[in-house]
Every structure is written in structure tokens, then in C-alpha cells.
Amino acid sequence: MELEQLYTDYAHCLDADELERWPDFFTEDCFYRITSAENYEAGLPLGLIYATSRNMLKDRVRALREANIYEPQRYRHLVSSIKVVEDAVRDPEPVDLVANFLVVRTMQDGEMTIFGAGRYVDRVRRDAGNWKFVSKTVVLDSRQIDTLLAIPI
């Protein structure tokens, strides 16, 4: 199904560190946020990353590249249980979805750890024929993640 493909392409883009392509998964007026389950459930608007447009995502990538922090780790996304939230489906769009994710980090010395686990709470619509994220909220099970600079998840 096309929507599963969106998540697949998204995961491969991040895992290949092709961050310059990352904003293209979003609509121009998108909303993107990484937050904790605790803050999400409390309705707090805070976030490790908070963006309200595709341009802000592009700025984020530029900042990450310029920061140039030498962290030669690799990330691997496992995504499963992608689910269309039925009662939120409009006719025919946008579509609301949730999915579970796990991100494994491998350090250069070979140490592998769970970097983050949680769920995506997303809204997508077609944009010039392609499904894009209108809104993507990354809800981490933990309150924090171990990173110097917040990276896209």
C-alpha cells in the first residue's frame, strides 16, 4: 500500500543520512515535532524539534550539517504496526496514521544501543500526486534522547 511505502522511503532516507531529502517528505505548510510521551499526554507544546514549515526543516538540516559534530554513528529505523486511524479519515484526505518505531544506534566501536522507541502520530495528504506528511509528531517513550544535537527521527 502506498502509505506503507511512504514510511519505508522515510526510514531509508534517514538511515542513509540523506537528510537533504528529508524535508521533501513534508508539505510546505507542515508541522513536525519530536516530543516525549509525557509531554504529549500532558498537552505541552514543547519539543526537541519543533517546526511549522518545510523551510524550517531545511534550516534544521543546514544547522545539523554546519554544526558538523563528529558523531560517526549510524542509525537504523524499524517501523511496524502502521495503522490508519479510521474515525479520522476524511473523504478522501487527509489521512491520520499512527505507527511504532524503534531506532537502533551503532557507534563506530561497534556498540549498539536502542536510541529511541515510540510512535509516530501523523497526518498525510497527496501533494502533486505523492503522499506527504502534513503533520508528523514523533512521540518518544522516554523523556530524553542521548544526543548532542536533535536529529530527525
Add this chain to the structure above:
Amino acid sequence: MELEQLYTDYAHCLDADELERWPDFFTEDCFYRITSAENYEAGLPLGLIYATSRNMLKDRVRALREANIYEPQRYRHLVSSIKVVEDAVRDPEPVDLVANFLVVRTMQDGEMTIFGAGRYVDRVRRDAGNWKFVSKTVVLDSRQIDTLLAIPI
């Protein structure tokens, strides 16, 4: 496919801690068991949880809620490799399936660990239009799991 959806809904139910909805994934005369691969292969009937009806699952949830052990961790299920066991398909039901799972636990201090890994060995049939588990055996790769009170997986 509808059967994948069953596993997706099941995972989200548990991860959202909506345990009161959990028995609804089963038929009234269901069988549910959590056991180790070691015991499973040896044909031992023991289990961390052992239930032979939906009512027993409801009792289990009630016990879990009443025990009220303060363990503010979160669980995240990753399910993949869902497979219909071809030679066990009846016409048209029930259907036998296996699937791999991984459960990640996040503690309140942010520590993330692998809580359990293993496979589901399941039988499903339609019950009033919805696919339900007639039988679900959670076969853990490890002999034990680190928890005070056995929770649904």
C-alpha cells in the same frame, strides 16, 4: 490485509496500556499463554500466564489494575514477519499464523532495554465479522522476563 491489521491493533492496544480492551481481541473460548521457547519445545504446559477463556483474561487485567504496582515504564511492540502457516489453513477458517515480536521497555529515567523477544504462535477465526484470536501462544526466546507481575504481550 485484515490479518496484519489484527496484529497492528493488538500492538497499539498494549502499548497504549488500554488493557481493558485486550480481552476483546480473543474469542470467548480462547486459549492464551506466555511461555519460554524451552518449555514450548519440551511440550511443557507451564506458562507465565495461562488462560483458557476470555473471562480469565478479564480477571487478569483486573488483577493487574488492583495490584497497582507502580511501575511507570512504557512498552513498545515491534511485530514483523507475520506468516500464514499454509498447511494449517482450513477452509476457510481457522487460520494459523506465526509472527516475530520484540518488546522494548522504557523506564521513567529514560533507560531503554529489550524486555522480550520471541514469536507468536496463533490461531484466528472470524467472530461476528471480526478476526479474533482463538489461541495465542507467546513463545519467549528467554526463560524469564524481568517483571514483578506478568503482563500481556
Add this chain to the structure above:
Amino acid sequence: MELEQLYTDYAHCLDADELERWPDFFTEDCFYRITSAENYEAGLPLGLIYATSRNMLKDRVRALREANIYEPQRYRHLVSSIKVVEDAVRDPEPVDLVANFLVVRTMQDGEMTIFGAGRYVDRVRRDAGNWKFVSKTVVLDSRQIDTLLAIPI
């Protein structure tokens, strides 16, 4: 989809330690290799396992069985984000695919660790009606894996 099924069957074969069936997932003239992302990106032909035919895979299994190293651990594969590489699709075959994997290892004392994470870079074609791997490259995110004798992934 049939190609997802191939990955599902492959994972269950390895997790059940049915290694004698493992070569059957490949064509007779297959290529199989386990390597690190670092070596893969550098174009180095090295690998933890390197085989250029199904017979070499059979030899590998025989060697593993004869070595008979007593490591009573269990492995569990989680595979997700299976993706057909569109620009590489021939008409109608072979088909190029990538997928993400995570392998969790459970030791006999119950300790669970991430054994390996990375991606499959594969080519498949139909062989007497069944999809088989013409080529399978296991690209590990880490430079090494913790094992005495390299096992199939």
C-alpha cells in the same frame, strides 16, 4: 505481496535454526555476503561470509554444524521497510530490493542484546515459480559482530 513473504519465510527459517533449508532461498549461481557498512561503502570485497554459489552456502551450513560450538543462544530477526528499488526493476525480473533488519540475541541466562542491525541489499528472481535471492548482501551498521563463527543473517 509475494516478495514480503520471501523475507518473512527467510526470517523464520533462520530464527528456527533450520539452517539446512537456508540455501534453498537462493539460486544456484547466487552471491551472498555479510559485510560492514564501512567496507560496503568503500567498495571493499571483504566479508564475514562470502559465497558465490548455493553449494558454498551448503558447505557453510555443514561447517557450522560440524564446528558444533555450544552456543545455546537464540536469534530473532525483525525485518521492516522492505523496498523495491524502482529504477533497478527490469522487465519483469530481476528485482532489486533493500530492507532494514535487526537481530536480537537471547543467551541461555536470559540476557538479550542487539546482535546486529543493518540493511539487506538484494536481487531476486523467479526460479521454478518461487522467488529466490540471486544476490544478497548483508550490510551491518557495525564493523564486527560478536560471534565465534559467522552465522547466516
